Amino acid sequence: MDNQKKKETFKSGFVSIIGRPNVGKSTLLNQVVGQKVAIMSNKPQTTRNQIRAVYTSDKGQFIFIDTPGIHKAKSKLGDYMVAAAENTLNEVDLVLFVIDATEKRGAGEEYILERLKKVNTPVFLVINKIDQIHPEELLPLIDEYRKHHDFKQIVPISALQGNNTDALLQSILLEMPEGPMYYPADQVTDHPERFIVAELIREKVLHLTREEIPHSIAVTVEEMKRGENGKTLYIYAAIYVERDSQKGILIGKRGDMLKEISKRARMDMERLLGEKIFLEVWVKVKKDWRNQERMLRNFGFYEEK
Ligand SMILES: Nc1nc2c(ncn2[C@@H]2O[C@H](COP(=O)(O)OP(=O)(O)OP(=O)(O)O)[C@@H](O)[C@H]2O)c(=O)[nH]1
Ligand SMILES: [Mg+2]
Secondary structure, eight states: OHHHHHHHHOEEEEEEEEESTTSSHHHHHHHHHTSOOSOOOSSSSOOOSOEEEEEEOSSEEEEEEEOOOOOOOOSHHHHHHHHHHHTTTTTSSEEEEEEETTSOOOHHHHHHHHHHHTOOSOEEEEEEOGGGSOGGGHHHHHHHHHTTOOOSEEEEOBTTTTBTHHHHHHHHHHHSOBOOOOSOTTOOOOSOHHHHHHHHHHHHHHHHOOTTHHHHOEEEEEEEEEOTTSOOEEEEEEEEESSHHHHHHHHOGGGHHHHHHHHHHHHHHHHHHOSOEEEEEEEEEOTTGGGOHHHHHHTTTTTTO
8 A cells, every 4th residue: 555655656857957057056955865976076077977866765756967167168178068958958857057155246147048949848947055155145145046037945054064965856846747766776877887987097196286277187097997806806997198298297297297197086986886906097199089079989978979
């Protein structure tokens, strides 16, 4: 009887997380699914692809789609990233428009609000980073945004600290249609290990380098194989940069930088995959790869078209 009732009321659907770069979209995704699925950093344009992660409870299942921050694209890669975010808008049951409470509404938000006018999908305004503002600053912010869109809900949160994210999940449940379990209850992501491994290396580069380097790199996993003892997982990866000078920076004095990147990435991989890992990383130069369609395809962009 009980089971019958549960079945009838189970809800599920797709939820896209959009917003400007660096507002905390990936942090929110990881917080709600309780696992690091998407890499995070304080550099804008960290996320480059649609990242899917699944949240399952006994009442429902939501498939969250984290997207690249919407920005003025300056390369073919940028065009791809913005399209990856905008393409989700019509294909999901709900859009979470995430803003940073500490930042003034700017041209980026205006642009997104304009885009949202053209879709029929319900939208929640998620005001993130409330741990950084005084509570009194919240109401004026809400009033201002409310004028520009008929948001289904306005939910202030701190994705980093997990403040109010449970309330957000409850509001999402109300918005979801009745539906099936799309994924097994224990599955959090459908991204292949190769993708996550490459992303973790890219994340360490983002954390350890500055200026143009974070935007100039791509990471590929060339080989992943299990050792003869069956225990160690051997991973061979390459970081691509656009110029020789960038290669020098990434390798560092006596190879120190590359060693640090590899060490940090390996520790994260071991934590995530729960096994012993041997990681070797090379740095290669590929001039202006961000504007070369063939290279972008090689690096796995454009796959969803
Ligand atoms: N104080 C505070 N910082 C946060 C919060 N959420 C995210 N951040 C920080 O904001 C920065 C950007 O977070 P990300 O999750 O990578 O942002 P994003 O929106 O996915 O960025 P892109 O992928 O570049 O579009 C990181 O340094 C986070 O630690 C929050 O609730 N409070
Ligand atoms: Mg991100």
